[in-house]
Amino acid sequence: MAGSWFPDTTPLRISPDYRRLWVGNTVAYLGVTTTTVTVAYQMYQLTGSSFAVGAIGLVAILPFIIGGLYGGALVDHFDRKRVALITAGATWLGALALVSQAMLSLNSQLCLYLIVGVQSVFVAVNGPARNAIIPRLLPRHALAAANALSVSATALALALGPLVAGVILTWQGVAAAYLVDALAYTALLYALVRLPPMPVVYGENKGTAPGFASVLNGFRFLRQAPNLRASFLVDMCAMVFAEPQALFPALALGVYAGNPSALGLLQAAPSIGALIGFTVSGPLHRIRRQGLAIVLAVAGYGTAITFAGVAAIGAPGLLVLGVVMLSIAGGFDMVSATFRFTMLQAAVPDDLRGRIQGLFTVVVVGGPRLGQFLIGSAAMWLGEPVAMVVGGVACAVAVGVTTAFNRGRLLRYDARDPSP
Structure with a gap:
């Protein structure tokens, strides 16, 4: 239906x-x-x-x-x-x-x-x-x-x-x-x-050898693609500021009274939230303002991480609330990832898709590792619950700043006329 x-x-x-x-x-x-x-x-x-x-x-x-x-x-x-x-x-x-x-x-x-x-x-x-x-x-x-x-x-x-x-x-x-x-x-x-x-479909880059110059062409395209560039940066807001996995062992073994089962719940919660989000994902294909959806989803992700940290401050009785908040964060991440991939596939010319997908791979691999290092470092000074709260707030604020610097163009992105 x-x-x-x-x-x-x-x-x-x-x-x-x-x-x-x-x-x-x-x-x-x-x-x-x-x-x-x-x-x-x-x-x-x-x-x-x-x-x-x-x-x-x-x-x-x-x-x-x-x-x-x-x-x-x-x-x-x-x-x-x-x-x-x-x-x-x-x-x-x-x-x-x-x-x-x-x-x-x-x-x-x-x-x-x-x-x-x-x-x-x-x-x-x-x-x-x-x-x-x-x-x-x-x-x-x-x-x-x-x-x-x-x-x-x-x-x-x-x-x-x-x-x-x-x-x-x-x-x-x-x-x-x-x-x-x-x-x-x-x-x-x-x-x-x-x-x-799946033969090559050459566009403007015909004749460019698959070497350093070809890689630079991908960066040049991204520099001239404000919507894609903004979607990368918004994604980085979540990965760099609000990547909480490094805190889970300390939360489970320390904050939540040494409850080993808490670690499994915390680790599984984002994936479970993503799966629950998928079960009600039918309307996603009808959303045209996909840039707006990415911004709202990542801001929602940061907000959910913030409340997961608040729940940890009130531990151990609020473990269930923390797991629920992490699950909600996983659901928001599922929505954001869906539209980021869709924008990459729809707005990028066929002869550049591999290079832009490759750049996205670098972001996805490097971002979370940097984020886990930063939030782990913050936890040394602030404690794990407060570090999670600060990371979630920083994510939401950074999304707003990134969108402002983009002058709202990402918010106006329309899937019916995909413009990079």
Whole structure:
């Protein structure tokens, strides 16, 4: 029905290629989240050091940045199906390498870092390639619904992946947990193999080699694209100022009276909120003022994080309120992510989509890590609950400032006439 609040599954019904790709992405990401937990678990088993576990993220971030920037140029200059298939295949080989080192009991910290670092390069290229393929499979009016489906799949994987990893690690061990990722990735490989060819569609950038000059062209386009630039900056407001995951262990073990179950609730709450948001996401595809929706959603996210911090100040009796607020924040994040992806796919010329998606990958990878460092540093001086309140308020204020500097152009963005 036209007015239904239920999720819009039109993209799954009208495009078999998109349907296979969505299923493949969902299954593969479940495997990826399982491996993320397993790598951390194995590293701690080997070293007994939380620093060594934290260094996994540092090892991955530089390859992600390089892969995101230069990989986007590759996506714009070669057949996108081929780029996605090659990088997915390389990622799958990385999963098999993790299985092998576990089965051979290499017990090497360096080996784990090396596999994660190399695999990160291919993951960083594969993401922009897959996202740049979607507008070739669907009409523009179906992109918002498609991105709501994608965001919900990510939230589902984030919620279930750690549970799957925990069960398999308990019953079968590290090698079996890595094997889940290798098997899951075959679903994505199958979906990519079944895609039609995705040849290059050259625009103004014909003849530019996929190197540094091509990457610079992406930055030049973004400099002349006020709506996209503002959407990136608004997204950064949430990631830099109000990324609370680094506070959850201290909140659970300290503020909430050492309640171990509180940590699981806090970690799962944003993903659960995103999934709940998806169940009533039907009207999203009818929203035309998508820039306004992004601004309101990120401001709402910051407000929800603020109240989660207020609940923590009143702990331990307000744990439920804190979890509810984090779930609401997850719902707002789902709305914001849906429209950010939609703007990227609709407003960017086809021959630049890979590079702009690559830049977005860099923002998504680097922003949360910087945000967790900042809020963790603030917690050293203010305490975790107050740091969360300050971060949430800073997010909401920064959204207002960013929108003002954009002169309200993002607020006027209309999906019927997408202008970058």
